[in-house]
Amino acid sequence: MTKPIVAIVGRPNVGKSTIFNRIVGERVSIVEDVPGVTRDRIYSAAEWLNHEFNMIDTGGIDIGDEPFLEQIRQQAEIAMDEADVIIFLVNGREGVTAADEQVAKILYRTKKPVVLGVNKIDNPDMQSMIYDFYSLGFGEPFPISGSHGLGLGDLLDEVVRSFPDPEEEKIEDDVIRFSLIGRPNVGKSSLTNVFLGEERVIVSDIAGTTRDAIDSDFVHEGQKYKVIDTAGMRKKGKVYETTEKYSVLRALRAIERSDVVLVVLNGEEGIREQDKRIAGYAHEAGRGVIIVVNKWDAVEKDEKTMNRMTEEIRSHFQFLDYAPIVFVSAKTKQRVFGILETVDMVSENHALRIQSSILNEVIEDAVTRNPAPSDKGRKLRIYYMTQVQVKPPTFVVFVNDPEIMHFSYERFLQNKLREAFGFEGTPIRLITRKRS
Numbered sequence: 001m002t003k004p005i006v007a008i009v010g011r012p013n014v015g016k017s018t019i020f021n022r023i024v025g026e027r028v029s030i031v032e033d034v035p036g037v038t039r040d041r042i043y044s045a046a047e048w049l050n051h052e053f054n055m056i057d058t059g060g061i062d063i064g065d066e067p068f069l070e071q072i073r074q075q076a077e078i079a080m081d082e083a084d085v086i087i088f089l090v091n092g093r094e095g096v097t098a099a100d101e102q103v104a105k106i107l108y109r110t111k112k113p114v115v116l117g118v119n120k121i122d123n124p125d126m127q128s129m130i131y132d133f134y135s136l137g138f139g140e141p142f143p144i145s146g147s148h149g150l151g152l153g154d155l156l157d158e159v160v161r162s163f164p165d166p167e168e169e170k171i172e173d174d175v176i177r178f179s180l181i182g183r184p185n186v187g188k189s190s191l192t193n194v195f196l197g198e199e200r201v202i203v204s205d206i207a208g209t210t211r212d213a214i215d216s217d218f219v220h221e222g223q224k225y226k227v228i229d230t231a232g233m234r235k236k237g238k239v240y241e242t243t244e245k246y247s248v249l250r251a252l253r254a255i256e257r258s259d260v261v262l263v264v265l266n267g268e269e270g271i272r273e274q275d276k277r278i279a280g281y282a283h284e285a286g287r288g289v290i291i292v293v294n295k296w297d298a299v300e301k302d303e304k305t306m307n308r309m310t311e312e313i314r315s316h317f318q319f320l321d322y323a324p325i326v327f328v329s330a331k332t333k334q335r336v337f338g339i340l341e342t343v344d345m346v347s348e349n350h351a352l353r354i355q356s357s358i359l360n361e362v363i364e365d366a367v368t369r370n371p372a373p374s375d376k377g378r379k380l381r382i383y384y385m386t387q388v389q390v391k392p393p394t395f396v397v398f399v400n401d402p403e404i405m406h407f408s409y410e411r412f413l414q415n416k417l418r419e420a421f422g423f424e425g426t427p428i429r430l431i432t433r434k435r436s
């Protein structure tokens with residue numbers, strides 16, 4: 001399930017960064033085992049009353065040397081495009097300013113919920129200063145103080161109440177959802193067009209639902225697919241859409257909503273640093289991953305070229321050792337529909353559930369043949385393993401002492417799982433717990 005996204009909008013100096021840090025910093029618990037290194041600064045995980053959400057730092061998206069009002073306008077646009085709930089922040093000490101009214105005017109166009117936060121209300125005596133802000137037209141203003149951490153609870157209650165109903169984005173079980181990500185010009189749109197057919201048989205523009213995404217549905221050999229956030233179909237032309245950060249943000253959102261991600265490389269140009277970063281997002285998000293080498297028609301080849309390219313990919317993308325690699329050409333359509341067979345296979349593995357009894361037979365056997373090495377005289381005992389989740393398959397292994405579970409032994413167990421059950425194309429996760 002995808003987490004709701006919250007953005008803060010407001011003119012400079014009202015305290016957006018302060019509030020952002022408060023909200024992100026006040027999360028009660030950190031979700032386990034989700035490496036989020038590459039996500040920081042764009043998405044920051046937050047939590048309030050058991051509701052997990054992501055905060056986008058629109059201020060972190062560089063929109064160039066635009067004049068000040070233009071900057072605010074674009075940040076508001078990004079928020080309206082990307083967020084599910086917008087916090088409109090104003091400065092309670094200065095009253096309603098012309099710039100606040102400008103921001104409000106932009107926000108009137110959105111159908112998304114806007115929660116009005118009046119910041120810098122540092123003590124209860126100042127409460128009466130919030131009434132002016134009713135005139136902005138966003139209902140009840142919430143008095144808060146970023147520097148003192150006051151009033152944030154009430155504001156966040158309102159934010160959480162405004163989250164879209166998860167039922168709204170219906171996930172149909174029989175549809176495989178995938179996205180294509182990659183550097184500009186690698187051929188994402190061209191591949192999508194091959195899938196959809198020149199006529200774009202069925203195009204569903206689900207704008208109007210709260211998520212504003214553009215997805216396309218198609219059927220191939222009886223299987224239903226949804227291409228998420230179809231590349232090349234978005235109206236382009238806004239300044240921020242050409243920025244690197246924004247394209248990462250878009251890719252992250254597409255990944256979030258996919259079961260399987262196609263990481264598209266340009267066979268003609270080979271592997272670039274940016275390719276690795278992009279692939280890293282898909283891996284970290286725990287989605288099924290397929291590496292698609294496009295433009296294979298344009299590559300001068302002999303019988304070894306494919307092997308060489310495969311080796312190169314394996315050495316550059318070691319974290320994706322589970323991902324199948326396919327060589328295609330959107331131009332000649334060679335093997336493009338073969339991608340879908342691989343998508344089917346990966347999607348099945350991504351959702352694979354292994355019975356505990358079978359799982360434990362495999363683990364017992366592995367542990368008998370290759371017992372865990374002792375660590376400082378302590379011996380690791382593996383008691384039991386159980387699968388706690390799919391998409392991606394996630395296993396908990398119960399041991400006597402998690403501290404002496406070594407990385408390499410974890411890796412060994414993972415490899416045994418892969419040997420026994422396949423899991424081609426999907427990451428798997430292993431969590432070590434003390435048996436109580």
Ligand SMILES: Nc1nc2c(ncn2[C@@H]2O[C@H](COP(=O)(O)OP(=O)(O)OP(=O)(O)O)[C@@H](O)[C@H]2O)c(=O)[nH]1
Binds near residue numbers: 012014016018
């Ligand atoms: N008195 C008071 N000052 C605050 C409060 N919250 C933020 N400030 C101060 O207001 C100033 C601006 O805060 P920021 O969080 O940087 O504001 P911003 O909206 O992110 O500013 P830009 O990055 O310029 O858009 C800083 O000096 C903060 O210390 C508050 O609740 N009360």
Ligand SMILES: Nc1nc2c(ncn2[C@@H]2O[C@H](COP(=O)(O)OP(=O)(O)OP(=O)(O)O)[C@@H](O)[C@H]2O)c(=O)[nH]1
Binds near residue numbers: 330
């Ligand atoms: N030779 C060859 N050219 C291709 C192939 N696929 C795409 N191209 C060309 O590569 C260019 C970029 O293709 P797009 O499909 O627009 O690439 P994209 O990844 O969607 O690009 P962005 O929308 O900028 O992210 C176009 O000129 C295509 O005609 C291919 O398989 N072989």
